[in-house]
Amino acid sequence: MILTEEEERVLKGHRGPGRRRALEFLIKTGEAFEAKRFIPISYAHLIIEEAQKFGGEADIGEEITALFTEGVDSFAVPTTLNPLLLNLSVKEKAKIPEDLAEKIAIQMAKPISLYKGLGAIPAYSCTPYYFHPLRVGEHVAVTEGEVVLYTNSVLGARSHYESVPSALAAAIVGRVPEFGLHQTKNRRGQVLVKTSRDLIKATQLSYADYGALALWVGEKMEGKIAVWDGLPKEMTEAELKYFSMAHCLGGSPGMFHIVGVTPEAMTKETAFGGRKPEQTIEIGRDELKEAYQKCTSASVCEIDTVLIGCPHCTLEEIKKISFLLEGKRVDSSVRLWIVTNRLVKDLASRMGYIEKIEAAGGAVLWDMCIGSSLLAHSASLFDVKTVVTNSTCPALFIPPLSLGNIGVYYLPLEKCIGSALTGSVDGGVC
């Protein structure tokens, strides 16, 4: 790679050891992809692994943070943060055991202080675009799979599929190697995905349906960019959010196009950059069912936990949940967690939605990561055995993270809430 004078100074260590290591890491990445130079970024979004996970992964996170931040006094660009393991202000509401909450508080204190000291914006959300809006074409470095997909596909900004360390390195040096999705030529669609008419016209697709469709297709992409043709033009923010999450889990390269919906796909021809698709895939009810089966690992009727909000709920979702719960009561054996970001939480509170949800026995939480972090790693402490969710992330990751101790049902939102009310999956239909 050809370096500027300033980059050479950083590489020689004149700006401290942390910046040097960060730049070296990015240079090795750039060289693997034959990048010729760095380009500046305007924003970064980070995961603090040591404030979002327990145990070994947190230890690794601490090591990497120390490696890249040694001698660094501030991030080079506005930088937001992903959710925490636990928002301590909601520990009673979430019924977190006191000793566990204390242990988490101790674990999170040092990294939170360090990152805030570097100037990080404590958004604590996996929907950071609420806190730092982006423009089409803007070069950024974001991590958290759903954020990468949403940033590139829905917002039209440009980011590599950054990992936790690479996003941190980019935030510190304010640049990324120029290759991949930062270049227009690499953002063209490659695979046409056609949705069958019976799937779209006969059914109002649920958030879980969108997640299932995206998961199934994402797994077939093997690094190629999908162009979806046939999805409703009126897809909402929440639907795009669940879609983005599942697409990344399936193995997407970092973006997709939806014709008529996403900004670089106003037409099919634009999405493909004037080229023909390399491949065409059709997806219908059978594929949807297959994806639902992949996300389902539980087999018993009784459930103890319902998780909604991965990624963080939109106002639209919280409104729907409040309507579904109004005048009803969550079964006393069920923990219903609805997680969002604090901006949505404040609005939902003003509009009376949170009051309705909590009157029914649900808990609205914010600033934290549900399921795949807290519950999965502490199943025995919470006595969690069977979870119901409408999100692909906890559905896929809770079982292996809990070493098989937790089973998950993957259901549409209405059935998730129905399960919370009865204490049995899908109202008792197993």
Added chain:
Amino acid sequence: MKRSIKGKGVGNLEVMGEALKSACSISPDYIQRENGEYLEPGHELEGVVIKDKIILCPCLKGSSVITHKLALCVKKGSAPKGFIFTKLNTISVHSVLISKIPAVYDIDRDEIKNIKKGDILKLNPIMGDVEVMPMENKG
């Protein structure tokens, strides 16, 4: 018969191990960190212990924290020894850099096809070389 294949590499360590092939990308999200069993439902390697193997697959996939998960598997002694990727993506490169597991990529597809499960492979990521000792030649 032993043969050498040329590609490009990421990492510094030379390693030797038994080849294990997968047509699908693998995700460190699904590696059981205590024993190296691959847990992804429906995957061709589901239930297979991938610890100490040299994995030939398209690339790594999954969440943006697979760097940490792979590094944790290394600490626990349950990680593969090396990778041969037929495609390259950012999270694969980041994961092998952080976990210090060597990887070779950009190898001729016919050469990849000729490597069989159980062949002994020696990876030199600095040179981008792969030495293949077919299974039938094993002592």
